[in-house]
Every structure is written in structure tokens, then in C-alpha cells.
Amino acid sequence: MTDSSRDPAFDALQGLSVGDALGAQFFVPATARTHLDARTEPPGPWPWTDDTEMACSVYAALRERGSIDTFDLTHAFARRHDFDRGYGPAANRMLRLIREGGDARRLAAELFDGQGSFGNGAAMRVAPLGAGHAADPAAAVRPAADTAVTTHTHPQAVDGAIAVAVAAALAVRARTEPTTPAGYLRAVADLTPAGPVRRGLTEAAGLTDRSDPGAAAAVLGNGSRTSAADTVPYALWCAAHWLTDYPAAVWAAIGAGGDVDTVAAITGGVVAARTGGAGIPAHWLAAREPLPDWTFPPPLGPAPAGLAPMSLPRPHPVPDLRWSDRQWHRYRRGLRTDHWLTRTAEGTLHLHRADTGRELWALDFAPAPAGHWRPVAVRTEAHPAHRAGPEHLIDVLLEIEGREGPAGDPANGVPPQARSVG
Structure with missing residues (x-):
């Protein structure tokens, strides 16, 4: 296992997976009625969903190479794909076909009549990558986009992944650099390409005088459409408001309903990048299903020096x-x-x-x-x-x-x- 006090990417993975696993419990109506208003946790264990499964592959890729190899990551997604983890029908079909030898890039580009998916799946898994780029948040933009297009080629989905990665990088910096909710969201928007996701972040920055999750979600969306533009601005509004309080941020993410596991995964991953693993309640970590062993591969050795490509x-x-x-x-x-x-x-x-x-x-x-x-x-x-x-x-x-x-x-x-x- 990794020492999370020295690895913000692992902090983000821990926060993401706990948010995902806790949020998933609230798809059960009786659980929501019993526990949400009182903010009491459902009994464990809390199984995690596809959000965590894919985020573990992102983190494993970073551990192995220190960077993202999109071929490796795509096929890791496909080979580790567990049908019972809550993937959408399009993702289930695509990952199965890739596993059977299909062309991954073509399959991703053909989704939804050639538009590509603009869902929130690329955003839900990327916080560990962003947390590893705290030294230069702008440097997270391209690798976040690269991880997105392996499954989500629509610009909105790519922008959602970029925004979350940048948010996680800035959250790590906030450990030593004070920020405000509005300033934080504007900084994320500044590094997000123009489009619906960026407009949502700008709108979220204008709502930081409010503290009611339901009111903010009414404007920003709560992930119920499972699109990046409908998910990321609200998830990051929750993170910005409670950047130093992991439980409060995750309860706010869950409280607005909608795609609660994914909103809580994004929020939890970003906030844990700021608080570290110590900010996650120990009994929440204990209730979450353990992460798979393959999340922690040994690093690949560096390429030998002096290698030369073919001349002809x-x-x-x-x-x-x-x-x-x-x-x-x-x-x-x-x-x-x-x-x-x-x-x-x-x-x-x-x-x-x-x-x-x-x-x-x-x-x-x-x-x-x-x-x-x-x-x-x-x-x-x-x-x-x-x-x-x-x-x-x-x-x-x-x-x-x-x-x-x-x-x-x-x-x-x-x-x-x-x-x-x-």
C-alpha cells in the first residue's frame, strides 16, 4: 500500500472511492429516507462502483509509468471491467468489444451516432491524475484529456475530465496556498476549455454566497442527466464550499440527489486531495469495500538511456x-x-x-x-x-x-x- 501522506494521488483515490461507495448506498430509497436527513451512515460494507474501478486503473497507470499510456489504460479498463459495477449499457458493450479485440478508438468515436459520449464517466475517475500535477495544474490538462478520449470523445466529456483534474491539482496546492470558494472555481474555469462545462463553473463561482446544496443543484444540475456539464459544476461547487471538510462536502454532494455516487466520487476525490487521507473519517474508510490488489503495481523501470529510433x-x-x-x-x-x-x-x-x-x-x-x-x-x-x-x-x-x-x-x-x- 502507498503512504498517503506522501502521495496526493492516493489521497484523491481514497476520497473518490469512499465518496463513490457511500453515495451508491443512497440509490436505495429506504436508505436515503432513513439516513440522509439525519446524516447517519448506512451500515457497511459499502461496495464501490464503476467510478472507483476505473479510477483504480488510472492510479495504477500512474504508479507504473509516472504518466499515462493511453493504450495501456484503455485495455486496463476493458480487462478489469466488471459488468456488475454499475456501468452504463454503452460502456458495457464498448468495453466488452475492446476486450474481444475491437478497435478502441473507433468504438469510442462511434458512440451515440458518432458524437461520442458526453457523459460524466471521464470526469468521475480522473482526480488521482490531477492530484499528481499540483506543481503545475496547467500540465494536468493534456493528460486528463488523453484519459478521457479512451472512452469519451465528445468535447463536453473531455472538458469535464479536464476541470476535475485541474480542481484536484489546485486542491493539493490549497494545502499551503489559501484560496476562497469563488477564487478556486474561477481558477478551475480558467484552465477549462470554453464550452458548457466552463460556463457551469463560472456560474458555480457566482453561487458561492449560497450554502444550500438543493438551491445550487437547481441551477447547476445534479448529474441526473449523467452528462459532464450536468455533473461537474455542482460537484466542484460542493468541493469549493467545503474544501477543508471532507464529510460535509460529501454529504452536500449526496444531498441534492441525482447521480449521487458519481457526484460524491468527484467531490470526494478533489476534497481529499486537499485534506489528505486523514480528512476522511476512519470508519468511512473501514466501511468502504477494500480496493483491488492490482491498484498497486510495482513501477516500471525507466527506459534505458541512449535509445535511438529507426532511421529508415x-x-x-x-x-x-x-x-x-x-x-x-x-x-x-x-x-x-x-x-x-x-x-x-x-x-x-x-x-x-x-x-x-x-x-x-x-x-x-x-x-x-x-x-x-x-x-x-x-x-x-x-x-x-x-x-x-x-x-x-x-x-x-x-x-x-x-x-x-x-x-x-x-x-x-x-x-x-x-x-x-x-
Whole structure:
């Protein structure tokens, strides 16, 4: 586990997941009637929803690489997708198709007759990323957008993710830099692209003299339309009002009804970025379902220094390979032999000579059915001055695997027919 006192991104994940899990309890009418007015917590445990599941993937990606690899993140979303966590029908279908080998970018762009989704799903999961950019909140804008378009390509959804990431970054800064609710919301709006989300934030900044969540939600929305523009301004209004009081902020997020788990997840993630994990009531953390173990992967090692890209890349026949998930992740973590070293970025496996650092092969991978991975395009170095090593890609892969077994040995995932094409 991470020491949250030293990791604002983990603070944000904790706050997000507790808000999500508590908010989800209030979809049960009897629970809402019994506990909301009295502000008493329902009995635990509190299962979390898709908000937390996806936020855990964002946090895991940051732990692994220190930045977002959109290919890795997209396929993490798809492979960890639990149908019973409350995903919407469109998300369920898209993630299933990606898991089965569908083109993730095309599937996301085709949603809702080609408009892309403008829902709040990209905003609900991004607070941990934003909290990691406190040194420069403006630097959170592009990676937040990158995490959004993996599933939500509509500009409103992207802007919602940007606003929440910026809000989390500014919340961490507020640990040492005093702010006001109106000033805080204006600062978030300043780094949010023009459009409905930014207009909602500006309107929220004008409502900071009010403290009634219902009155604010009547103007800003409460997520009942599940759109980013209908969710993010109110969630951040709650955060701005109670930036140093996690329980009060989350109760306000829940109190207006609507998409209560997502509003509370956004609010909770942002406020915990300010308060740290110590601001979350200990009995709330204990009631929340534990986070999955895969949330905390070991970091990937840095890419070796001195790597050089191909000088003259040329297409190469694609071998008929199928790698298990375990094999793909071995290569992702980086392998090194006497002659070769590997690295991956955005779904491409790069094979470099260990002695010169020069890239000689690049394989673009995609998921295949039954949890496998397959190359879909291959490039090789054609420059005569830099071409060195085996002529056949399969020989390179066998060498990297560190064994001289037959090409059809299932342990190395290289079927016999692959040798004939490369």
C-alpha cells in the first residue's frame, strides 16, 4: 500500500472511492429516507462502483509509468471491467468489444451516432491524475484529456475530465496556498476549455454566497442527466464550499440527489486531495469495500538511456503470434539479453540492440480473444548502415525469451507458421 501522506494521488483515490461507495448506498430509497436527513451512515460494507474501478486503473497507470499510456489504460479498463459495477449499457458493450479485440478508438468515436459520449464517466475517475500535477495544474490538462478520449470523445466529456483534474491539482496546492470558494472555481474555469462545462463553473463561482446544496443543484444540475456539464459544476461547487471538510462536502454532494455516487466520487476525490487521507473519517474508510490488489503495481523501470529510433523503417510481414497476457506484460516491464532490450509505448513493442541502443524492430499489438495479444503491424530497420542482427523476427523473439526451444513451443508463444513469415 502507498503512504498517503506522501502521495496526493492516493489521497484523491481514497476520497473518490469512499465518496463513490457511500453515495451508491443512497440509490436505495429506504436508505436515503432513513439516513440522509439525519446524516447517519448506512451500515457497511459499502461496495464501490464503476467510478472507483476505473479510477483504480488510472492510479495504477500512474504508479507504473509516472504518466499515462493511453493504450495501456484503455485495455486496463476493458480487462478489469466488471459488468456488475454499475456501468452504463454503452460502456458495457464498448468495453466488452475492446476486450474481444475491437478497435478502441473507433468504438469510442462511434458512440451515440458518432458524437461520442458526453457523459460524466471521464470526469468521475480522473482526480488521482490531477492530484499528481499540483506543481503545475496547467500540465494536468493534456493528460486528463488523453484519459478521457479512451472512452469519451465528445468535447463536453473531455472538458469535464479536464476541470476535475485541474480542481484536484489546485486542491493539493490549497494545502499551503489559501484560496476562497469563488477564487478556486474561477481558477478551475480558467484552465477549462470554453464550452458548457466552463460556463457551469463560472456560474458555480457566482453561487458561492449560497450554502444550500438543493438551491445550487437547481441551477447547476445534479448529474441526473449523467452528462459532464450536468455533473461537474455542482460537484466542484460542493468541493469549493467545503474544501477543508471532507464529510460535509460529501454529504452536500449526496444531498441534492441525482447521480449521487458519481457526484460524491468527484467531490470526494478533489476534497481529499486537499485534506489528505486523514480528512476522511476512519470508519468511512473501514466501511468502504477494500480496493483491488492490482491498484498497486510495482513501477516500471525507466527506459534505458541512449535509445535511438529507426532511421529508415519499412513494413515487414506480420507473424502469426498469440501471446498470453502474462507474456505481454513481461515485455511491458522490459526485458534485456546480451543483445536485445525491449520497451513498450502506446501498444508498440520496440526491440533495440543492447550494444548500440538502435531500434531494429517495432511491433504494434492489439488484444485477441481469450485474453491474448497479437501483433497487427511490424516495421523493421532498412538503413544499411544500421541494419544488424538476425534477419528473422522470430529468431529475435526466441533469443529474447532466452531459450532455443522449437518455434512451436507454447512456452514462448511462437507458433510454427510464424517462422515462414519473418
